[in-house]
Amino acid sequence: MAEIQDKITQLCPQAQVDTTGEFPLVTVDDAQWHDLARALKNQLHYDVLSAVVGMDWTDALGCVYYLTNTSTHELLHVKVATTDREQPRLHSVVDLWPVANFQEREVYDFYGIVFIGHPDMRRMFLRTDWVGYPLRKDYDPASNPLRLEDETNEDYTCRWVEDENGKVTKVDGKVFEDDEYVINVGPQHPSTHGVMRYRASLDGEIIKKVDVVSGYIHRGIEKMCESLTYPQMLLYTERMDYMAAHINRHCMCLCVEKALGLEVPRRAELIRLMMDELMRLSSHLLSYGCLTMDQGATTAFFYGFRERELIYDIFDRTCGARMSMSYSTIGGVVADVHEDFIKDVRHACDVIEKNLAEYHKLFTGNVIAVNRMTGVGILSKQDAIDYAITGPSGRASGWHCDVRKTNPYSLYNEFDFDEVTYENGDSMDRYMVRMKEMEQCIKILRQACDKLEAEGIQGEYIAPKVPKMMKLPAGHWYQQVEASRGAFGVYIESDGNTKPVRVHFQSPCFNLIGVVDLTCKDNMIADLITITASLDFVIPDIDR
Amino acid sequence: MDFSIFGVQSTTLAITAALTGVLLVVGALVIAWLIGPRSYTEKKGEPFECGIPTRGDSMAQYHVGYYLFAILFLMFDVETVFLFPWAFRSGLCLEERSVEMEVKIKSMKHEDFKDNEYIDNLVEQLRAGGTNIIVGKLDQLMNWGVSNSLWPLCFGTSCCAIEFMCLGAARYDMARYGFEVARNSPRQADYIMCQGTINYRMAPALKRLYEQMAEPKYVIACGSCTVSGGPFKNSYCVVKGVDEIIPVDVYLPGCPPRPEAFFYALMQLQRKIKVQKYFGGVNRKEKLEGLKYVKEETK
Amino acid sequence: MFDFGIVTRWLDELLNSVMPGWLTTTIECVLVAVGLLVAYSLIAMFYIFYERKVCGWIQCRLGPMRVGKWGLLQVFADVIKILQKELISLWHTDKFLFKLAPYLVLIASMLTFACLPWGKGLQIVDMNIGVFFIVAVSSIGVLGILLAGWASNSKYTLIGAMRSGAQMISYELSCGISILTIVCLAGTMSITGIVEAQEDGWFLFKGHLPAILAFIIYMIAANAENNRGPFDLPEAEHELTAGYHTEYSGIHFGFFYLAEYLNLFIVSGIATLLFLGGWMPLHIPGWEGFNAVMNWIPSVVWFLGKAFFITFIFFWIRWSFPRVRIDQMLALEWRYLMPIGLVNLVVMAIIVTQGWYFGA
The missing domain is CATH 3.30.460.80 (NADH:ubiquinone oxidoreductase Nqo5 subunit)
Structure with a gap:
């Protein structure tokens, strides 16, 4: 330093x-x-x-x-x-x-x-x-009541x-000229990606410019966090990128624990890591299902969801809820795992691994799929770095940016797994990175199951002395983790009280929308859907 | 001279076929025009563009034949509208039947619906309303049809949408109820299931989408955020419950609600529909007067 | 096998004996019209149910189950619901064209429906240019879709209509060429003629290689004609919400929905007619006992069974493949299907003149 x-x-x-x-x-x-x-x-x-x-x-x-x-x-x-x-x-x-x-x-x-x-x-x-x-x-919150008029x-x-x-x-300017043919895609649009609105200026079928208008699910989470204590704001971490709910919550817990100097028992950390990887697996399966459905192959969506139900069953039994599990807490996890946990996880890994081959047969090798995704929406490595595109989309462009490898947190440096990267940065590569990462998740989960079994099925799942009143020492605290879609960061500025001065969530998806215009220019409308599906963002993560 | 079935010339039969096609369209349209509801709002007549007003013009010029056909159509339409109430008053559905106390949904017992009082009160109101309040066979038929074929509008903003997708997926399979035809255009959807928080920016879009739907339409407020603002109640930009903007038929709490809870909400909506008074109630026909639509200047 | 002509001729004579000729014709036309309406409606409803069940089976789920036993009454509920929905009229649309569009689509659909070979003696429209007539009339449907998209005054519908127009006129060519190939083999354009020419073997087997190629081309082109399967760009839900019929509500939309499924049936019916023998049972020359058993099954059952089988293949394709993009689709047609189809036609012509086909 x-x-x-x-x-x-x-x-x-x-x-x-x-x-x-x-x-x-x-x-x-x-x-x-x-x-x-x-x-x-x-x-x-x-x-x-x-x-x-x-x-x-x-x-x-x-x-x-x-x-x-x-x-x-x-x-x-x-x-x-x-x-x-x-x-x-x-x-x-x-x-x-x-x-x-x-x-x-x-x-x-x-x-x-x-x-x-x-x-x-x-x-x-x-x-x-x-x-x-x-x-x-x-x-003053009263300065903006609910308005039902359209925006001008x-x-x-x-x-x-x-x-x-x-x-x-x-200097005043215009986003689009008056004579441009501008079409609105969204906010109500039949993709899972949520309420994103693109205004695309078209020339026949070719897109000339895309203006991304977001904020349709902006809920003011960061402002609300300024009036909550640290255990209370854990709730919101799960409702941003709900496909990485556990991972985001883990990040917040790690940040607060780092600030408080709390030591989390190894067993709790191992359980949290396993939940992270299960969450990542479920998120990539959903991204596969939605990408294929957006391309028209609806059946693949159902197959992906069939496997996700297995993971949801594990979450249901362990945490009490299928989504938004509220399982990690500051100091460890809320409750210990049940006795069939390892068996269930191993079973899920086996089934998913077998079915990955089926997915490749159904979609990846299909000539129509290949023609629609190869060479479409190319993002170069330099652009990925310039636009801070981390996660699978960044790795598809050849940038080694996996936080689990660059700045390992939790127990990731004890595990043997590969960082999956591809070279071309087109939609096909972004899709393949996720498919291969699923295999790596399964690899990590199997190793974790072995460790958990070796270390005993029951044990400490929460730190012994977690303070009731959590006052973070004054200063800046930050933690970054590898969420399903990229590097998710939590930034806390504290002045020594129970409530923070400022909390900021750096979401990976926010950077992803920065490249929509770049990658979609001079492509067709159909490609806009392909590219955004392959970038795979979740809108509440963007808007917070 | 090709002779075909019954020894009739093929060309004659071809003309018959063409006329049959026309008859099918005309017949179905007449039925729909007679029995369907009509209501007008300014936004309903605007083109659909995902809940946002269109920018600029989509089309260049109008056809002059529009005026002639509009007049002809209006003539025939007024005649049939006057014929219909006469036909109904003269005895089609005047059987006095007592309203059934139990509104049954297949395979779910009346006691298992936790809020029996709401539907029971509705039924009591219908009975107490007067001698002409009847649930005739035709009403029952319409209600059976509508309740078993509810097509949702794809409208997911946040986390609850993922549970809705799980509902449509293979394990829970809402297709068994006939609900899987999720339409993207509000003109073709029956109900809007608001899944996920509605904030101040999304509110006008939601209102526009709701108004652009065809009657009869229903709303299910799904998830705590739409019921009351949920975990985001203290935010500066979240609508505290979607019933501030649009009328809600069924409230479904949860964060997110499980797929089984979704089914429960949908079955509640089915019960509600089965109790509704269709002819004379749901199929009200509003008049267009009083709503002057000002032609937009081209931007 | 049972010839329905016996029944129809008997009825005709009976009516002619008691009333003037024009009244007989009128009554017979009305009977035909009623029959067509009933068949049209029933088949449409069956197809909607069939698709949802097949789709559910491919996707590891059940499909409609609760409305009636095994969900059989589901489509009746859908029809009732759609009939009672409000018919929204928009402010700024071209109302004449907007209302005209479903007429065109349904007239085209009904006319081709009437041309199908329903059974022996049940041929409704049997001109000596039968197949040519089918090709001509099915083009009217394109107009309906274009009008629907244009008249709605909405950007989405316009884009959907443009795509559809380009798609349909392109693929009509390929359809026509593969039909021509078979006409070449059959030697006649009349529908009854084509069916009866397949008495000693279906054209798919008789014509071997060129016929099989024509069949594949026809299946692809017909899929595209119907805006189904990998070619459903005009109504690509995930891009354009609902495509050209976005602004139609209630039964107005129901017509397009209905016509889509009926067109699927019609296209399957034409495929059956040309390649799989129409209502002709499976005959293997030389196996008289087998042929006699095949003849015992009524011709209507043969026709419907074959049509449903081809439809199953269409469903299978639709639920497995992703969607093609507009430029890829047009490239497929103009650069691949069309040249191959033309070459195939020439090959078939040579084969026919040389007599190199089975049963020559």
């Missing part, structure tokens, strides 16, 4: 570097931010912008940027703030990290911070006629440009 401190001080003498936490925290003014960002990216190789977390420190508004170095997998936080609450402005980093496009729009939506140089400064999740900025500490001005956008003298002006 000291070398990083030295290098940064060399690059930008006005920056302050704090190395007391888990990762270096750099505080810099907005005037030097863009130059420092460029240097961090080009010279220190922090080429992935993992998250942009907007913050309201009451006296100042700003962002904390989380940067990752893809070769050393080290993390860096940079805090940039402004004290101007009437017209807060920061410089945008979209030109360096394209993923910042949607991230900064989210910060603008919630805090009102305008990013100079951003090409499309519009709200992200809230209605176009929304008044105020909800995540500010002085927001959907084509309006603007940019803020700075000239050589530092004067900032607003």
Whole structure:
């Protein structure tokens, strides 16, 4: 950490570097931010912008940027703030990290911070006629009652440009020209992906531009978490990406446990890992079913769901619920597994492994499927890194980004499994990555079953002294896990009380929608469906 | 000169076949026009585009023949509308039958429905309403048909949608009830099952979709979020229960409800439909006056 | 085997003896019309049920079960429900075309329905250009779909209609060519003629290679003509919600739904007519005892059984394969099916002139 401190001080003498936490925290003014960002990216190789977390420190508004170095997998936080609450402005980093496009729009939506140089400064999740900025500490909830009128001005956008003298002006613009044939796909659309709305400008059957409009399931989870205690907010982690419910909840538990310094018994961690992998298996089966159904092969959907019922039975017996299991808790798990758990898991693994061959026969080898997916929606490795596309979609482009391998958490470094990557980054590769990852999940589960059996069927499932009042020490706490769709991160800023100052969930699916326009341009409408199905996002994860 | 069945010329029979086709369409349309309900709202007549108003025009110009045919149609329509109540008053369904106290659903006993009072109260109201309140054979037939063929609108916003998919999948198989034909267009769906939270941005879209559905239509509020806001009740942008926007027929709590609970809710909806008064109740025909649709300026 | 012509001729003479000729014809036409209506409705309802059961069987589930024993009354409930739904009229549609569309679709459907070889002596429309007439009339259905999409004034429907139009006119060509191939083998265009020419063996076996190729081409093209299976782009649910009939409600939509299944039956019926002998039982030349047993089964049962079997193959294809994209579909037709079909036609012509087929 000291070398990083030295290098940064060399690059930008006005920056302050704090190395007391888990990762270096750099505080810099907005005037030097863009130059420092460029240097961090080009010279220190922090080429992935993992998250942009907007913050309201009451006296100042700003962002904390989380940067990752893809070769050393080290993390860096940079805090940039402004004290101007009437017209807060920061410089945008979209030109360096394209993923910042949607991230900064989210910060603008919630805090009102305008990013100079951003090409499309519009709200992200809230209605176009929304008044105020909800995540500010002085927001009044009564300022926005339920409105049943349709939104207006959907084509309006603007940019803020700075000239050589530092004067900032607003330039109006349009998302689509008036004479373009714009079709609405969604929000009510028959895919499981949920309520996503695309406005696609068409030229016959070819798509010229896709504007992604999200926010139709935005529920203000992050704001609600600011008024809840840590055990209470575990509930929401399961309702974002409900196909990675257990994994997300595990992430939150790990983060809080790290902050509290709690040691989780090994057995509890093993059980949580097994639940994670079962969840991943169930999620990939669903993604297979929905991808095939979107392409027209409806039967494959039923076959995938047939297997998922086996996994749901295991969840049902162990946790009491099929979905949204509420099983992990801070310190361990809520209850021990039942005595048939290992037998059930082994049985499920055997059945699913056998049926994977059937799925390949039904769909993967089909000439129509191959023609529809090969070469469609190519995402290059550089684009994947620029847009921070982690998870199976990123690995299909050749980027080794599995958090279980790069920053192992829980007990993953004790297990022997492969990170599945492909080269081309087209829809077929994204599909195949998931199919192969299912085999790896089964491999991990079998090893875990053996370990659990060897270590005894009954044992400690929760840490002995879990504090009743959980007060996290003041500071920044962060944890990243490999959820079914990519790297899911939990960022907590605490000031020592039972309720946090800020909680941010960095969802993998949010980055995925950033590449929809990139991959769908000059393809057909049918390809839009194929590409979004292969990217496989879950909308509540995007909108939170 | 090809002679065919009965020794009649083939061309004559071909013309007969064509006329039969026309007769089929006309006959079915007449039946539907007579017995079906009619209601008008501004959004119902707008084109469907997934709950969002259309941007710009979809079509270029109108056909002049539209006016002529509209007038002809109106003439015949008014005549048949006047004929229908005469036919009914003259004795088609005037048998006085006492309303059955138990509204049975196949293989589920009356006691197993946990809220018998609601349906029983409905039945009491129907009985107490007056001498003309009857559930005749025709009503029963219509209600049987409607309750056994409920087509949902694909509308899943959040987690409950996954349980709905499990409901349609092989283990639970809602196709056994005939519900698997999930239509994507609200014009062709019978009920909308709101699965998942509705927030302030989605609310206008949901309202538009509901209004674009064809009568008779029903709503099932599925999951705690749609019943009351659920776990997101304290949020700044979540509708606290979908009944703030659209009228709800069945409330199904749970987070998410199990597929068995879904079946229970659907069977409750079936019971409710079996008790409804179809002729004179559900098939009300509203008039178009009073609702002036202002022609949109092309954007 | 039993010739229904005996019954119809008896009835005709009976009527002619008691009333003037024009009245007899009228009554007979009415009888035919009633028969057609009943058959049309019953077969449509059976097909809807058949598809849901077959689809359920392929997907490891049961399908309709609760409405009536084994779900047999399910489609009756569906019909009643659809008849009582509101007929929504939109504000800005082309109302004449909007209402005209189902007429065109159903007239086309009914006319081809009347041309099918129902049984011996049960041929309703039997022109000497029978097969040509079928091809001509089935084109009217395309118009109906195009009008439905255009008149609805909605972007989705318009896209669906354009796709459908392009698809159907393309595949009609392939259908026509494979039909021509068989006409070539049969030597006649009349439907009864084609059926009777298969008395000593079905064309699928008689014509060996070119006939089998024509059969495969016909199956693919007919699938596309019907907007079914891998070619259901115009109503691709996952892309365009409901395609060209999005804005139709109630029985208006019911007509399209009905016509889709009926067209499937009709297309299966034509496949049976051309390749599997129509109502002709399976005869193996030289096996008289076997042939006599085959003759004992009524011709109507033969025809319906064969048509249902071909339909089963269509269902199987539909529920197994993903959907093709519009450009891939048109490429399939214009670059593959059409040239192969033409070459096949030439090959068949050579075979017929040289007498290189079974039963020459």
